[in-house]
Amino acid sequence: MLRGLDIRDLLIIDRLELDFRPGLNVLTGETGAGKSILLDSLGFVLGWRGRADLVREGADQGEVTAWFDLPEGHPAHQVLEDAGLPGGAELILRRVNARDGRKTAWINDRRASGEVLRRLSDTLVELHGQHDDRGLLNASGHRAILDAFGELAALKQEVRDAWRARTAAEKQLDAARAALQRAGEEEEFLRHSMTELDKLAPLPGEEAELDAKRRMMQGAERVREDISRALQALGNDGAEGAMGDASRWLDGAAEGTSGQLDAPIAALVRAMNELGEAVDGVERCLEALDFDPFELEATEERLFALRGLARKHGVLADELATLASDMRTRLDAIDSGEAQIEELERAARQADAAYAEVAGRLTAARRTSALQLDMAVEAELAPLKMERARFTTLVDPAEPGPEGRDEVSFTVATNPGAPSGPLAKIASGGELSRFLLALKVCLTRDASSMTMIFDEIDRGVGGATADAVGRRLADLAGQGQVLVVTHSPQVAARGAHHWQVSKRVEGGKTLSTVRSLSMDQRVDELARMISGDAITEEARAAARRLITAE
Template identity: 50%
Template structure:
C-alpha cells in the first residue's frame, strides 16, 4: 500500500508531501490544475522514463519519494533479494528517483542505489495504473494470460516442469548429434590416435618412475670404477683385510710375551671386524647399483616415446593415460552413436508427449476459467449501461514454435459493443466512455479473485455521468474494500464515494505558478463536490445535492 508521496521541484510542484491511507482516495480539481503532474511524479518514482522536462524551471534537479507498506511475502521483496538488495521484515519500502535538469537520473530503494530497470520491475509489482489510453495493464494483451491464470487460480507449475524436461532432453539430443558429427569428421584421426596410445599403453606415474630409475643407473655407471677399486683394496690377496689377517696371526704367537702386544692384537681384531663389515657394505652397494646397459637404453627409449607422444597431443606425460581413455570413449560413442541418439530421440518424444498432455490440461483449465470470467464481467455491464456489449476471453492455440513454459495458448480480452458487431480488441472497438467502463467491469471481476495492493484510475469516468457515474463510484468503493484505490475524477458521484478527498489546485503570486494538493475536511469536501455539480458558481441546490451524495 502507498503510504506517502514526497515531491520536490517537479514541473509546477515546488514542494509537496502527501499521506495516503487504505480505502478509496479521490483527487479532484479544475481542468489544468495539475492532476497529470501528480501522476507523472508518481510514475517517475515507479521507474517511468526520466525526462529532464519534468524538472521545475530554475531548479537543479527534481526528486520524488514514495513509501510503501508491504505484506509478508510480497513479490517486491523477492525481486530486491534477487538483485542483492536486502529489506528487513516489517520495514517500509522507500523508493526515490532523482532527475537532473541537464539530464540523467538516479534511483534508490531504502537509500541503496538501484538500476532504473529494477525500479520499473518494482513499480509494476507495487502499483497498477489504469486509464483510457494506458497501453499497459488490462489493455495490453501480453498480460491477459497471466490475469486469466490468476483469476482461475491456475497452477502453471506442471507445464513449466514438463517444458523444462522437454527442453533439457532436446538439448541433450542436440549435443549428442553435434558430438557425433564432429567425431565422424575426426574418425580416422581418432582411430589412429587410439591405436597409437593403446600400443604405447602409458600408465599414470610411469614417466616419473622411469626417470628415477634412469637417474639411478646413470649414477651407478659413474661410480662403478670407484667401487671396483675399493673392492680390490679391501678383498684382494694383497689388500688391507688380508694384511690385517696376517698381522693378527703373527701377533697371536707373541701376544703373551707382553701386555702391549695383547692390546695390539685386540685392536687388529676390531679392525678386522669393521673392515669385513666395510667389505660387505661395498659388495651390497655394488649389487644394488649394478645395471644392465640394455635396461638403461630401454628405459631411455621408453621415456623418449612417452615424452614425444605427450608433445604430440599437447599434454603432460602423466596425462597420456587419461587422454587415451577420453579418445577411446569418443571413439566408442561414435561407434555406438546411432544407439545413443535413438535413445535420446525416444526421450525427447516421451518428454514432448508429457508436455503436450500437461499443456492440454492447462488449456482446458483456461477455457473453463475464461467462461467464469466472461460471466463475471458480463454481470457488471447492465449497471454500467453496457447492456448491448459482450465480452469474451479468447483462448487460442499458438504455433508449435511458440510453445513455452506457460503453455500453448494465446489469451486476449475481446469486446463487441453492439449486437451483431464482431469482437475485437478493447482499444480498437470501444469509445472513450465505453472503454473506461469496460476496464472497470473487468477490474472488478478480476479484483474479486485477488488483485493488486494499490490501484490508480486516471479519469476512468470521463464521458459518463448520472446513473452510470454512480455505478462506477459504487464499484470503485467495492474495489477499495480489498485494495487501496486512488482515483482522479471529474465526477461528483465518484468523488462522493471516497474515504479521503484531495484537491489539486494552482496558485500564482504574479510571477510564479505553483500546483498544490491539500486534504479536504467534511465542509470543504461538500463545497468541492457542489462545485463539480454546478460549475463556476456554486448554488444552494448544488450544495444540497452534494450533501445527498455524501450521505448516500
C-alpha cells in the same frame, strides 16, 4: 494502505502534506492544477521510472516521504526481510532527488536501492493510469491476465519445469547425435591410431626410465674399468684383506695389553662391516653394468618409437597412455553410440509426453478460467451501463513454449448481433475504460492489502455511466483503499474523502496546493465541475443531489 504523503520542492510543489484514509479518496481540480504531479511524486518515492526533471526551480533538491500501514501478513514484510531492512506495522519511504540528478532512498530510515523500492511498490500500490488500458489492446498480455484470474501459477510452474526438462532432453539428444557424427568422421583415424598405440603399449613415466637406462648403458664401458679397480682395491687382495690380517694380529696381542686394544679392535670391526657393505654395492653396480649390447639397441628403438609417436599426435611421450585411453573411449562411444541415441530418443519422447500432458491440463484450466472470466466481466459490465456488451476470452493453439501452448485474446461485442472483435477495433475510449475497470475488479481478489489508484479512469463517459463508474469504484474501495483522480462530478460525489488540487502564483512562480474539503467546500467543488467557473445555486443543488444519491 497509504496513510500519508509529504512532498517538498518537486515541480510546482514547494511543501505539501497529505493524510489519506481508507475507502474512496478522490482528487479533483482544473486541468493543469497538478493532479498528475501528485502521482509522479508517489511514483518517485516508490522507485518507479519517470521524468528526470523533478526538482522545483530554485531548489537544491526535491524530496518525497510516504508512509503506509502494514498489517500482519502483508507481502511487504517478506520484501523487507529479504532485503535485510527493519519491518514493523508502519513503513516509511523517503527519496531525495538532487539537482544534479542523483537519487537517494531510505526505507524505515535505512539506506536502500531503487530496486528494493520497486519490489515494495509491487506489494503496496497498483496504478491504473490514463493510458493503462493500452495493456488491454496488447494481446501478448492477455494470457497473463487470464492466468492471474484463474490462479494458475502453480500449474504454470509445472509447465515451465516440464518445458525445461523437454528442452534439456532434446539438447542432450542433439549433442549426442552431433558427437556420434563427428566421431564417425574420424573413426578410421582412431582405429589406425589405436592399433599403433596398442602395439606400442606406452606406460606413464616410461620415457624417463628408458632415457636413464640408455644413458647408463652408453657410459657403462667408460666407468666399468674404474669400478673394477676400486673393487680390487677394496676386496681380499686390497683393503678388506689387509684389515682382516690386522684384526687377527690385534686379537692375538690383546691378551697381553690389559684391554688397551679393545677399543681399536671394536673400531676395526665396525670399519670392516662398513667396508663389506661398500664392496657389496660396488659388486652390484658392476653386475648392472654388465649388459647385452643388443639391450642398448632395443632400449633406443623403443625410446625413439615413443618419441616419434608423441610427435605424431602432438603430445608428450608420458601423455600417450592417456591419449590411448581417450581414443578408446571415443571408439567405445562410436560402438555404443546407436544404443545411446536410442536411449536418449526414448528419454526425449518421455519428456515431450510429460510436457504435452501438463500443457494440456493448463489449456483445460485456461479454458475453464476463460468462461469464468467472461461471466465475471459481463456481470461487472451491467452496472457500468454496458449490460448488452459481450466479453469473450479466446484460448487458441499456439507454438509450444515455457508458458504452455496457448494464445489468449480478449474480444468484445458492444451491441447485440454485432460481430465480436479485438478491443482495439471494437471498443470506444469510454468503453475501454469501463472494460478496464471491470477487468480490474474481477482480478482484484483482495484489495485490502494494496492501494489502488485510478488516474482518470472515467474519461470518455458521463451522466449515468459516470455515476455507475463512481458507484463501482466506491464498492471496490469498500474492501480497502482507492485513490481516484477524476474530472467527473458523478465519480467525485462517490468519494468518502475529497481533496482539491489548485494552483496559485507567488513571487512570479506557479505553485500547486492540495486541500481537504469540508462538506460545503465539496459541494462548491462539485458545482464547479458541473457548471464551470460560475457556480450557481442550481449547480450546488445538483451537487448535493449527487452526494446524497443512494
